[in-house]
Amino acid sequence: MAALSVDGIFEAAVRILLEEEKVINLVFSPGNVMIRFPTTRRLADYLKVPHYYVLPYFAMMEEMQLVTRAERVGILTTPTGTKKLLKIISERFRDQAILLMGEKVLSDLESRAHLS
Secondary structure (H helix, E strand, C coil), rough: CCCCCHHHHHHHHHHHHHHCCCCCCEEECCEEEEEEEECCHHHHHHHHCCCCHHHHHHHCCCHHEEEEECCCCCCECHHHHHHHHHHHHHHHHHHHHHHHHHHHHHHHHHHCCCCC
């Protein structure tokens, strides 16, 4: 289980997306790719902590411009957050990501996030 920290929440999000839900939702806008984050409740359940424990971390992550909350859409990564999430995926969960989205899509996302 990941630790309760910004990095721990990002790792938990990757694990939820790749290992449990096996779904990654991408949102494209001119020059940007955003990734839909699991809900705060889903992350709290995964981390086995009360929901209100994760909320301050999301406030910090918004201040750090890693995520943004969109009404009726959910939590999305910003360009900086996308880069952080993809870096974790590329370095620690590459095989699972390739099984889910294929090498070409992963490579394209890495390129768009300026990881490669």
